[in-house]
Structures are given as structure tokens and as C-alpha cells.
Amino acid sequence: MKRRIDGTGDRPAVAFTFAGQPCSGRAGDTVAMALWAAGEAVLRQSSKDGAPRSVLCNMGICYECLVVVDGVTVRACTTLVREGMRIERGGRP
Ligand code: FES
Numbered sequence: 133m134k135r136r137i138d139g140t141g142d143r144p145a146v147a148f149t150f151a152g153q154p155c156s157g158r159a160g161d162t163v164a165m166a167l168w169a170a171g172e173a174v175l176r177q178s179s180k181d182g183a184p185r186s187v188l189c190n191m192g193i194c195y196e197c198l199v200v201v202d203g204v205t206v207r208a209c210t211t212l213v214r215e216g217m218r219i220e221r222g223g224r225p
Pocket of ligand 1: 196
């Protein structure tokens, strides 16, 4: 997926929740980017040992960034943030 790199100030704000807390990103951000920008680095915990997991490849290959969006497990790095999304930590690799 190709994405244009530009400033964020000219893109509309997008409101969503993460782990039940209000967050915001910018239209065109991936969920991973919006969460990183909001200071949320831990996206899930390892099912093996409970270790915190986060973005690794940032291109849809490793599945380290799994989150649950509106009840569906998705890769945060390949999912665009949308107004009103309910995002939870979780997902299993
Ligand atoms: S960070 Fe690797 S699939 Fe998302």
C-alpha cells in the first residue's frame, strides 16, 4: 500500500477509543500510526508469555500488531483509522 507522506495539520481529526479511552488521529492514518502518535505503543500481549507486543514490520507481514476493532481482529498497520472505531488490545498471532 502506497501512502503519501505529508504534514498532519491539514488532515481532519478522527476520534476513536482505545482500551475504552478517547483517542484521536488524522484521516489517512493507519490504526498503528494513530496509536503511536497518541503514545500507545503496546497493542497486545503475547499469548505465549504475556510480553507486550507492538508494531514490528509496519507492512502487514509479522502480525505483531493485532488489535480488535469493533469486535474483529485486524492488523493495526494495514487498517485505516475511522471515526468512532472502538479499538481494544488483543488478537492472537
Ligand atoms: S506490524 Fe507487522 S503486521 Fe503489523
